[in-house]
Amino acid sequence: MNPTNGGWLILLTLALAMVLCVVHLPETWPQWLGWLRPAWVPLVVFYWVMELPHRMGLIAAWCVGAFLDVLQADPLGTNGLLLAGITYVAWRFYERLRMYSLLQQAGVLFLLVLASETLRMVVQHVSADRGLGWGPLGPALISMLVWPLVALVLGRLRDRIYVG
């Protein structure tokens, strides 16, 4: 991922997704809203891998995951594992995924985010003795709902700025 040839846009959108990951709501808002945070970084990574599979690969995704680990206070490697899995699926099937409609892509993302959040829950269960529950459903549903928005915004950006 070199910053020339529009690569800076990829980096910028990833940084923005990370900011959205750590933005927190005002303290007076109900706490359960915290369960409904879209998986911004996986969505953005998925988009770039699907559209530009030669620019964004497994190792880059894993490195993004390491940053995410620190931001979200997960054990190092957790998010790298999840993002590498999502990247592999997106990279393996990118030709097919591009042909899908936004709604079908949203369905695929629902399954991917659900799988990765479940895996994260299992990792936390094993490493930090946290309980298992229905938590992964929230991010998966919300990610599915915001995917069309993410795809449209990133598509518009690519219309303006060439990323090769």
Next chain:
Amino acid sequence: MRESGAGFLLAGLVLVSLICIVLETTTRLLEPVRSALGSLVTPIVMVAETPYLLGGALGELLSSRSDLLEENAELRERLLELSQISQQYLALRTENAQLRELLGSRAQLPAQVLIAELIGVVPTPVTHQVIIDKGRNAGVSNGQAVIDAEGLFGQVVEVDEFSSRVLLITDADHAVPVQINRNGVRSIAGGTGQLDRLELENVPVTADIREGDLVETSGLGGRFPRGYPVGVVDSVRIEPTAPFAAVSVRPSARLDRSRHVLLVFSNTTQAQAAAADAAAAQEPASDASQSQGPTSDAAAAEAPAGSGDGEPTP
């Protein structure tokens, strides 16, 4: 990327991830890596926090004169109240030192504090962590206790160059040795994962704990200094079949509201070493124990140090 190559790469990365996770949860080997990455992502946290910082600044800018006057009057009143308490405190402290000397027990060490400001919150609902704006540059160290104006807040779990992360006492992974202020019954207050509730662990059904009791740190275990309020007993539920009483505690610290916290430099281990040195050199150790505090440029308020502080008992 060829197909089989990508498969191998994925397998390799999965393996590396799993090794990292195991290393992270069982050892402290990866702490430097984490700390370096933490310094790199601090800007991202700062950007995410700007709405609140800007909001605070704007609120200060736009606050009206009458509001300010009102606040001023309130603070004046509070200052008066506190200075009255601190007058008594001086007398009580000397008396306490004398009594301790009579009992032949070691004098309590003075604690130094450093004010830090919140610059971020880890937003996952299961982890209760916050990020503060003092790091290695201000002498923060791992395991340090953090308090706010009302009570115990948490402890430092990760130190980066200019920021550090604080694990709140309500995190499900956290536990703090406590005692009941009224009668000294000891217990351990474990976090529950809910911001407004702690639980006392393994309390026998016969223990003398009532609703409304103040729970404070006991200082056992050496991580938290003694005598900081942790919370107030909310409810005591005794079920005839259960081996232990279920005691829930409401934290005193305003865990979800406080923007300013205090880092406590209790220096117990360092001060003990200094005291041992002093015993060998027959010199008061107060100088040694004070030189290891935070840098003085920040608001490092120092508790008044008596002459007997830090001296080993004969």
